[in-house]
Amino acid sequence: MASALRRREAVQWVRRRLLERQLHDGASLRISALALRLGLLRYQSPRDEDDWQHRIAELQDELHAVLQELRAVSAQIYPPLLDQAGLGPALRELVDQSGADVEIVAGTDRFGPVAEGAAYFAVAECLAAQPAGGRAVRRVTIERAEQDLLLTAIGVGAEQVGLMLDQAYPLGGTVNLFEGDTPDSGTITVRIPCE
């Protein structure tokens, strides 16, 4: 378990570095470029009305791109929809955007930002780690079991246990694997205590 905790810590630091890199190579770079283009606009006055309109539209498109990149970074820190609407809508959006064919079964129950965050990122990590054409999560169910959040993922195997454990263990949660009859029919259950 100590090694699991250490691995999770390592994952957290890798994640921080990736986010920093994403901000540096994405939004920051685009904003720097925008500053230059505004400088150019001051130096070279537009040829005519069309040119002027075109150049302003380009700057606005660029601003939209910056915002989209910032939204992508925010979503990796804590998805706004998870906070606003809960696990069901947030996981469905995640699945839609990943293009994976996963069924999400979740009610409107809320479990607090910590347990919801852990459950969300457990699923997100599983989807991200899915080998193309390999075994894939088919269904994720979210429900309440006594005081805990109970996450059930169907269509998974032993290789996903570690990813789930990384999220659940630090919160006092548990992970169980039930191997199915066929390689892609395994089930993982994750229990995460709610605050």
Add this chain to the structure above:
Amino acid sequence: MRVALAEDGALFREGLLMLLRAAGHEIVGAVGGGDELVALLATEQADVAILDIRMPPEPDGGLTTAERLRASHPKMGLLFLSHYAETHYLMRILEIGTDSIGYRLKEKVGSVDVLTDTLNRIHDGEIVIEPVLAKRLVERPRGDKKDVVASLSEREMDVLRLMAEGRSNNGIAAQLFVTPKAVEKHIANIFGKLGLHTDTSEHHRRVLAVLTYLRSQRTEG
């Protein structure tokens, strides 16, 4: 057009006010939350109310306020502005109403032309959906709808995308430089391939049918 505005971010609110005035609209009031907007519209008349989705009363005051306004002022248009284009919010908005309603990204209404076009379409009774979101819905349909959508021709995909933006036949025809008759034919083909049966003259029901189709999964939890 007479416009009322509710947005809790003062910087964006002031910017939007300047743009609305520049576009020649009359501002009947600008407030920082949903309850204030309801109070304002109890005495003032507006053609369209612009609402931030994420504002007081928390967590999504724009939506709860809009439900109240639709009940008390059924003819008034509603334009939702958000920092996020999410299908979850779109579906909640379409539960509030499917006519004279719109959902756009905040930074995408940043020109007089786009802002006025959006407000006019809402005032004319149309649904206006952020093109970024419509594009995502059409290009990434739910799992079991992928094959059907993939069977559409390139031109049919263009039409479907514009339909998902809430555009009318004439609007789609103008965007694609074809006749409204040609658009009707494409739409009939699309509905045939998707297995949808709907009265194609009924614009709002058609948009709703398309969006529900793209969004639905085998079982919804």
